[in-house]
Amino acid sequence: MIQLVTLHVNGDDYPLALDTRTTLVDALRDHLGFRGVKKSCDEGECGACTVLLDGNAVASCTYLAVEAEGHDIVTIEGLAKDGVLHPVQRAFIDCFAVQCGFCTPGMIMATVALLHHNPDPTEEEIRDVLRGNICRCTGYTKIIDAIMQAKEVMKKQSAGEGAEASAPAAGNDTGYKAQNIAQCGSSES
Amino acid sequence: MADEFYSIGKGEIRQDVLQKVTGEALYSTDIHPKGMVYGKILGSPIPHGIIKSIDTTEAEKLPGVVGVVTGADGPDHPTLGGYLTDRYIMCRVGDKVRCIGDPVAAVAATSEQIAEAACKLIKVEYEPLPFVLDPEEAYKEDCPAIVHEDVQSYPRISLHGVAHCFDKKHPNQAIKRKIRHSDKFQLDPDSFETTDEYDAAFEKKIDEEYDKAFLKLPTQRYEFPRVSHCFMEPHACVVAPLPDGGIEIWASEQGGRLAKYNMAASFGLKPSDVHFHVPFLGGGFGGKTGCPCTGPTVMLALKCRRPVKVVQTRDEVFSIGNPRPPAVIYLTDAFNEDGTLAARKVKCFINSGAYTTFSLVMIDHSVYGVSGNYRNPCLMLDCYGVYTNTEANGPYRALGCELFVYAVERNMDMAADLLGIDKYELRRRNVLRKGDIDGHGQLVYNNGSAEAIEAAAKYIKWGQPAHPAEGPWRYGKGLSLGNKFTAYGLTGTEANVTLMDDDTLEIAVSHVEMGQGALTVDSQQAAEFFKIPMSRIRIRNEDSDFMPYDEGTYCSRGTYINGNAVLLACEDAKRQLFQRAAKRLKVPEERLVTENARVYDRDDPETGLYFHDLYAHGGWAEESKLVGRGTFMPEQALNDPRNAQGNPVLFYSIGSWGVEVGVNIETGEVRIVDCGGFYDAGRIINRKTCEGQIEGALSMGLGQAIFEEIMINDKGKIINGNYRDYKIPTFMDSPMNSRIHVDFVGEPFPSGPNGAKGVGEVALIPVMAAFANAIYDATGAEIHDIPMTRERILQSLRDKEAAGEKE
Numbered sequence: 001m002i003q004l005v006t007l008h009v010n011g012d013d014y015p016l017a018l019d020t021r022t023t024l025v026d027a028l029r030d031h032l033g034f035r036g037v038k039k040s041c042d043e044g045e046c047g048a049c050t051v052l053l054d055g056n057a058v059a060s061c062t063y064l065a066v067e068a069e070g071h072d073i074v075t076i077e078g079l080a081k082d083g084v085l086h087p088v089q090r091a092f093i094d095c096f097a098v099q100c101g102f103c104t105p106g107m108i109m110a111t112v113a114l115l116h117h118n119p120d121p122t123e124e125e126i127r128d129v130l131r132g133n134i135c136r137c138t139g140y141t142k143i144i145d146a147i148m149q150a151k152e153v154m155k156k157q158s159a160g161e162g163a164e165a166s167a168p169a170a171g172n173d174t175g176y177k178a179q180n181i182a183q184c185g186s187s188e189s
Numbered sequence: 190m191a192d193e194f195y196s197i198g199k200g201e202i203r204q205d206v207l208q209k210v211t212g213e214a215l216y217s218t219d220i221h222p223k224g225m226v227y228g229k230i231l232g233s234p235i236p237h238g239i240i241k242s243i244d245t246t247e248a249e250k251l252p253g254v255v256g257v258v259t260g261a262d263g264p265d266h267p268t269l270g271g272y273l274t275d276r277y278i279m280c281r282v283g284d285k286v287r288c289i290g291d292p293v294a295a296v297a298a299t300s301e302q303i304a305e306a307a308c309k310l311i312k313v314e315y316e317p318l319p320f321v322l323d324p325e326e327a328y329k330e331d332c333p334a335i336v337h338e339d340v341q342s343y344p345r346i347s348l349h350g351v352a353h354c355f356d357k358k359h360p361n362q363a364i365k366r367k368i369r370h371s372d373k374f375q376l377d378p379d380s381f382e383t384t385d386e387y388d389a390a391f392e393k394k395i396d397e398e399y400d401k402a403f404l405k406l407p408t409q410r411y412e413f414p415r416v417s418h419c420f421m422e423p424h425a426c427v428v429a430p431l432p433d434g435g436i437e438i439w440a441s442e443q444g445g446r447l448a449k450y451n452m453a454a455s456f457g458l459k460p461s462d463v464h465f466h467v468p469f470l471g472g473g474f475g476g477k478t479g480c481p482c483t484g485p486t487v488m489l490a491l492k493c494r495r496p497v498k499v500v501q502t503r504d505e506v507f508s509i510g511n512p513r514p515p516a517v518i519y520l521t522d523a524f525n526e527d528g529t530l531a532a533r534k535v536k537c538f539i540n541s542g543a544y545t546t547f548s549l550v551m552i553d554h555s556v557y558g559v560s561g562n563y564r565n566p567c568l569m570l571d572c573y574g575v576y577t578n579t580e581a582n583g584p585y586r587a588l589g590c591e592l593f594v595y596a597v598e599r600n601m602d603m604a605a606d607l608l609g610i611d612k613y614e615l616r617r618r619n620v621l622r623k624g625d626i627d628g629h630g631q632l633v634y635n636n637g638s639a640e641a642i643e644a645a646a647k648y649i650k651w652g653q654p655a656h657p658a659e660g661p662w663r664y665g666k667g668l669s670l671g672n673k674f675t676a677y678g679l680t681g682t683e684a685n686v687t688l689m690d691d692d693t694l695e696i697a698v699s700h701v702e703m704g705q706g707a708l709t710v711d712s713q714q715a716a717e718f719f720k721i722p723m724s725r726i727r728i729r730n731e732d733s734d735f736m737p738y739d740e741g742t743y744c745s746r747g748t749y750i751n752g753n754a755v756l757l758a759c760e761d762a763k764r765q766l767f768q769r770a771a772k773r774l775k776v777p778e779e780r781l782v783t784e785n786a787r788v789y790d791r792d793d794p795e796t797g798l799y800f801h802d803l804y805a806h807g808g809w810a811e812e813s814k815l816v817g818r819g820t821f822m823p824e825q826a827l828n829d830p831r832n833a834q835g836n837p838v839l840f841y842s843i844g845s846w847g848v849e850v851g852v853n854i855e856t857g858e859v860r861i862v863d864c865g866g867f868y869d870a871g872r873i874i875n876r877k878t879c880e881g882q883i884e885g886a887l888s889m890g891l892g893q894a895i896f897e898e899i900m901i902n903d904k905g906k907i908i909n910g911n912y913r914d915y916k917i918p919t920f921m922d923s924p925m926n927s928r929i930h931v932d933f934v935g936e937p938f939p940s941g942p943n944g945a946k947g948v949g950e951v952a953l954i955p956v957m958a959a960f961a962n963a964i965y966d967a968t969g970a971e972i973h974d975i976p977m978t979r980e981r982i983l984q985s986l987r988d989k990e991a992a993g994e995k996e
Contacts, residue, residue, distance in 0.1 A: 021302070035219040036212015038471070040421045041503040045912035048421055076212035089210040093202055096877040099885065100704030101209030102421035102471025108210060127920040134912065136419050136472055137704045138881055139888030140923045 005069045009034065010078025020066050024058075025049040027065035028075060036076040036105045047133030050106035050113075051075050057113035059132070076105035079112065087153040088112050088146070097146035099137035107133050111147050115154055123148070196716035197874050197943055201723050204708040205469065215468045217425040220439040222496040225427070226255045228297045228489045229304035230482060230499065231311055232290035232509060233280070236578040236905030237320035237334060240282045240293060240313060247310040248296055253303035256493035257311070259294045260284070263488050267343065268455035269544070271447075271479070273353060273363060274344040275337055276544040276581070278455060278484030286315065287336055287543035288578050289905050290509040297489040297497045320578035322905055324540035325517060327361040327577045335360045336543060336576035347830075354573075363545055364574030366552045368535075368559070369832035370628045372566045373398055378831045387831065391569060395532050398567045402523030402531035404607055409522075411596045413975050414898035415515045415540070418585060419917050420703075422471020423506045426486040429496035435462030436487060441470050443477045443701050444741025449733045452487055465733035470703035474889075475584035476511045477703070478547055478743055507910030511583025512899055514548055515540040520596045528610040528618045532567035535559055535596075539589065541574045544581040548574050551582075554674055554744065555589025556833070558954070559597060560628030561672030561841045562638045563619040568628045570833075578905055584743060586886075587673065587950040591893070591957055594671040595975070598958035602667075602965065612962075613646045613668055620670070630834040635946075637869025637935030641845035642670045644934050648865030649847030655967070656862065661855040664862060665967025667848050671954030672841045675745045675947040681822035683737030684754035686715060686762045688815040690804035692786035694721055696728040696758075699739035700751040705949050706878035707747050713874050714752045714942050718759040720784035737818075745842065745947025748874065752942030754821040762817025769803055769812060824940075840938055842951040843869040844883075846959035852967045854986055857979030859895050859964060861924035868951065869935025872944030876933075883931045883952045888918045890956020895977050896922075 006015045007027065014032055025042075028034040028051070037060060040048035044062035051060045052074040079086045088111050091097070098104050107130070114121060114129050121129070126147050127140075135143065208214035245257040260281030269276040277284070279292045286293060294311050298304035321327045321334040337343075340363055341355045354365035369376070369391050376394065381387040399405060426440040435458065442448045442465075449465035452458070470477055482499040489497040501510065521534040539555075541548035552574045559570060605615040620642065625633040646652075646668055655664035685697040696715055700707040712726045730736060739751065763783065770788040771778040780791050789797025804810045828835035848864040866883050873879050896916045900909045909915045923929075937944025957975070964970055964977055970985040 029219075030221075033221075034212075035215075035221075038216075038421070039218065039500075040423065040471075041912055043503070043911065045503075046421065076210075080211055085210070092210050093206045096203065096881055098203065098206050098209045099706070099878075099881055100421065100470060100472040101205070101214050102216065104209050105212045123925060127925075131919045131921045134421070134917065134919060135885075136421055136474075136889065136917065137885045139884035139886070139918075139929075140920050141884040141926055141929060142877075142881055144920075144926050 003066050005066050007032070007065065007068055007073060008071065009073045010075060018065050020064070022065045024051070024060035024063040024065045024068050028060060034075045034077055038102050038105055040102065047110060048103050048106040050109045050133065052109055052113055055113060055116050057110045076108060079108065086112065087157065088115070088150040091146040091150035091153065095142050095146035095149055097138065097143040103133060103135045107135065107143060111150065115151055119155060119158070120151060194717060195720045196713045196723065197872065198876060200877060201709060201713055201875060203706060203878065204712050204723070204728055205702055216422050216471050217427060217439045217441045217468050218422060218500050220427040220468065220498070222427065222429045225496040225498055226297045226299055226493065227301045227304050228295055228486055228497045228499040229301065229308050230292050230485050231294040231296070231308040233286035233293055234289060235286065235315055235317055236289050236322070237285070237287060238315040238317040239285055240280060241316055242314045243282055243294060244312040245294065248307040251303065251307045251310060253299040254307045255297045255299065255495060256489060257294060257296050257307070258485070258488045258492050262492055263484070264455050268451065269479070269484065271547055272346050272549040273545045275340065279488065285318070288580050290580060291543065292485055295485045295489055297493050297495070320905060321361070322577055322579050322901065324515065324538040324575040324577055327575045328359055328538055328573060330358050332361060334578060336578060361576040362573055363541065363576055364549050364552050366556055366572040367831065367833060368556060368568055368570035368628060370565060370568045370630060370834060371395070372626065378829070384831055395534060395567050395569045398532040399521070399523045399534070403526040404524040404604060406522045406600060406604060409520050409596065409600060409973065411518045411520065411599070411973050411975070413516045413592050415580070415582065416513045416585065416893060416897045417507050417510065417899055417915065418472070418474040418476035418512065420472025420474055420476060423501040423503060424477065424480050424482050424510060425498070425500040426480055426483045427496060427498040428486045428490035430490050430494050435464065436490060437464040437466070438483065438487070439466045439468055440480045440483050441477050442467050442480045442483065443470065443473045443703065443743050444479065445701065445733055446699060446738060446740055448480065448483060452483065455484065456487060456491065466731050467701050468731055470701060473701070473703035474586040475588070475743060478584050478741060479511065481509050481511060503912065504910040507899060507915065508580060508907045511546060512580065513585030514542065514551065514582035516589065516592050518592060518596045520600055522600050522604060524604045524608060528605070528608055528615040530563065530566060530619050533559070533565055535570040537572040539572065539574050540577050540579065540582065542577060542579045542581040545574060546581045547584045548582055551584055551589045555593055557672065557674035557838065558590035558593025561674060562621060562670045562843070563597070564621055564625055565628035579901060580907070586889070587953045588744070590671065590673055590950070591954045594669070594954050595958045595961065598669045599961055602962050611652070613642070613651050616642055616668065616670060629828060629837055631836050631838060635936060635938050636841050637843045638670055638672065640934040641843050641867045641869055642668065644867035644932065645845040645847035645865055648867070648930060649849055649863065651847060655849050656851070661853045662851045663854055663967040664849060664851050665963050665965070667850070667959045667961065667963030667966055668845070669955040669958035669962060670845045671951065671958065672843050673745055673947070673951035673954055674838050675749065675840060675842050680740040681820055682739045682750045682754045683818070683820045684751060684758040685737050686755065686758040686817040688762055688766060688800045690801050690808045692725060692800045694719060694726050696726065696755060697736050698728070698730050698751050698755065699736045700730055700747050701742035702730060703742070705747070705882060706875060707742065707751070709878060710748050710874045711751055711755050714755045715759055717943060718756060719763070721786055725786055745950045748945050748947050749941055750821060750823065752945055754819045756942050757819025757821055758817040759819070760817070761819055762815060765815055765817060769815070770798055773798060773802070840946055842946045842948055843935065844951045844955045846955050848959045848963045850960065850963040850967060852964055852982065854968060857982040859960070861928055863928050864924060865930040867932050867934050868948060870933065870948035870951065871935065871938035871941045871946035873933050874943065874945050879933070879948050880931045882948050884929065886952030887929065887956055888923045890953050891922065891960065892918045893976060894957045894960040898976055
């Protein structure tokens with residue numbers, strides 16, 4: 001059965017005519033071209049397809065697209081704002097938390113949701129919450145490093161925001177322009 | 190590392206990382222040409238049989254179906270197999286299927302769902318044949334199932350140490366690898382009429398050494414399962430037919446150049462008509478060497494004249510995804526009273542599955558697991574590659590070295606206990622040192638075995654007791670030492686380096702980026718050479734039309750072989766740069782130096798020019814664009830296939846782990862208390878990416894040790910092809926960050942690019958053995974069937990208890 005739906009993705013409305021069986025991951029990738037959303041197991045086991053739905057992490061391969069209507073969907077493509085990376089993206093770069101990169105979009109979205117719900121998680125809590133996001137390359141060590149860095153940056157950021165009323169991220173020490181990326185190697189200890 | 194370096198060891202960030210954190214990085218699954226349809230491959234439901242007929246009528250009628258192909262649409266002879274061409278792209282009517290999942294037809298349709306539904310409408314009639322699943326059964330003389338009757342007539346290429354080995358008595362045997370080495374006696378194979386006579390005489394001699402020895406360990410049998418690479422990106426391929434009759438391919442493929450020529454030959458196309466792209470790979474680990482869906486996808490695209498995409502489901506990755514072969518190793522060791530090894534006999538059966546694919550490479554490479562770390566005064570090894578009616582197996586990170594290392598390392602611990610010698614001390618007495626002669630008769634150089642295991646023992650406080658027992662938890666320590674024979678002198682590699690008119694340095698290589706950091710280390714080599722920041726380096730690797738030659742990215746050869754080619758290309762570019770600059774600046778070439786995209790007079794730094802000064806507007810240069818070219822061919826490695834003696838190894842990378850684990854004797858659960866890994870990979874070009882390889886391998890090795898096994902039922906069908914039933918380590922299984930330590934030992938390798946060797950595979954090799962030794966130390970559970978699952982640990986403890994009661 002074909003149904004008309006409007007998906008609200010990364011701030012924009014997209015009207016679509018979809019087979020009601022279409023999963024959210026297929027709608028996002030194949031119908032809308034958000035191919036940063038990755039499909040790996042297609043049965044909710046690996047977390048590669050994680051997107052945000054009203055701020056919560058969901059496995060988009062186990063979510064029907066028609067059910068996502070009326071919800072605020074954010075994919076990896078919608079995370080950087082005005083060319084400024086999200087602190088979680090930045091931390092994944094700095095800490096070498098990325099290897100093949102196929103789990104990375106899902107891992108980053110799951111981390112954003114985690115830090116939204118729990119701004120100061122312990123390593124045990126991070127491991128527990130992200131247990132559904134599988135990575136075969138890194139052994140998770142450097143992903144933990146990255147999340148620890150992102151958490152500290154975001155804590156400082158929100159403390160700063162409280163004091164000076166929501167200043168945009170750009171310009172402070174955490175936000176930075178994507179084009180400056182290549183200059184920003186961390187120095188080796 | 191010392192400050193003499195500009196880029197090496199300076200913590201450069203990854204070249205590919207911005208694309209990957211923003212979702213912009215393209216993988217084969219993301220390619221979507223205009224008018225693309227979706228393909229699905231139908232596999233055989235039986236493990237062995239003859240295809241009597243195929244009827245596709247109903248499938249073709251289904252609305253949305255664009256085309257159906259069967260073997261009749263493909264090559265009429267086997268074209269796949271690398272070193273032994275034993276496989277059709279698609280099985281044909283009248284011919285055989287040899288495993289469940291063997292492709293018999295494929296459908297292209299406007300959606301994946303329609304393609305899948307159409308596959309179910311294809312009617313295939315089979316005449317079942319007897320089948321064999323176990324390699325030792327298959328090796329037997331009276332095995333009722335013969336997988337390849339015509340194996341002797343298949344085209345083949347030999348690889349240096351391995352013989353294609355066809356034997357009427359053992360019709361399922363296809364490959365054999367032998368090592369014969371002795372410091373104690375001399376036997377020249379040339380002095381025997383036949384190799385069989387040489388083998389028999391050698392065995393007699395080594396048995397005498399065994400009988401003379403102080404400690405004779407009974408033969409130990411170690412059995413290893415089939416395991417999946419579990420890369421996150423499934424195998425994927427997109428093929429677009431072009432109006433001129435050519436095809437454009439995007440595939441998750443580690444050996445793009447080989448695949449391009451293989452597809453061209455299979456379909457009667459000119460190589461220049463096959464445009465092969467390798468986008469980012471979402472993990473490879475060996476399993477994307479010969480992407481299994483490329484051939485059928487080409488068939489669909491050529492027949493339908495439309496772009497077609499085939500992405501394997503996770504179940505298909507498990508069931509036709511080139512996993513690591515199962516293997517059985519028999520190890521018979523004898524030791525002298527002082528703990529040195531007296532004699533070692535090894536017999537191994539590797540289950541190649543229905544087709545050899547790259548098992549041959551595995552058989553060649555895996556045996557160095559026995560010979561690369563310890564002295565082998567008397568060594569006899571026979572490794573057989575055997576066909577069975579199971580999924581065709583392929584290369585897997587470490588190429589089987591981890592299996593031999595496991596067997597050796599378990600035996601070392603066993604011998605130490607029986608001799609009453611400390612386990613570290615026993616290893617120290619046997620470890621290869623510079624100037625020794627190894628099991629191939631080769632002089633030992635640049636081998637950090639002794640240093641690595643010393644560091645691992647020190648880290649884990651070897652000699653001090655593990656944590657005391659607490660409730661059901663028992664604690665124990667384990668040590669292991671492994672090696673990977675890395676790079677071989679059979680194929681060369683090219684690189685180009687272009688100095689651009691915007692002061693960018695552009696590198697072109699065919700080094701596949703699958704997460705290991707290929708693009709980053711190659712860029713660092715150029716950055717180092719030209720003293721130019723990484724931000725000024727652009728590296729391209731994706732397109733076979735424009736990229737220089739490289740056979741493929743595997744065997745941990747990338748950093749070494751591509752790095753050397755990049756350096757040679759840099760030298761060529763610098764030579765041209767200085768020529769051109771000398772003319773323009775009127776300064777002799779020998780006075781010129783370059784850094785930061787500028788060339789200047791050493792004696793008068795004000796006199797200089799930038800790369801862009803060599804070009805006019807638009808990039809015009811009278812002498813042509815400044816392109817440096819480098820070709821690198823490693824020294825040819827040679828050995829005698831009758832005994833593997835010679836100089837077969839260019840270099841070894843080495844790794845050692847010291848681990849402490851806790852084992853719950855009521856549940857069989859294993860927890861990592863602490864672990865330290867120490868690696869000799871030559872000079873480390875990028876420490877963080879190297880650490881990442883090793884940390885990832887720790888997790889993968891932990892999975893191999895205690896979870897991972899592709900299970901097949903008695904009909905040859907895989908029964909756990911998903912992440913629920915085939916468990917790989919998650920965040921919860923890998924150790925807390927404070928409990929894992931990685932460091933590097935060893936010396937720069939003189940012929941490596943800036944001293945580098947490979948690390949990708951050696952990272953994995955010692956891991957499984959270290960856990961096995963620690964689990965035994967903690968509990969006394971002696972497990973020879975890998976993985977050491979909770980059930981097997983508990984069973985072993987129960988068996989031990991029962992045996993104790995009997996006494």
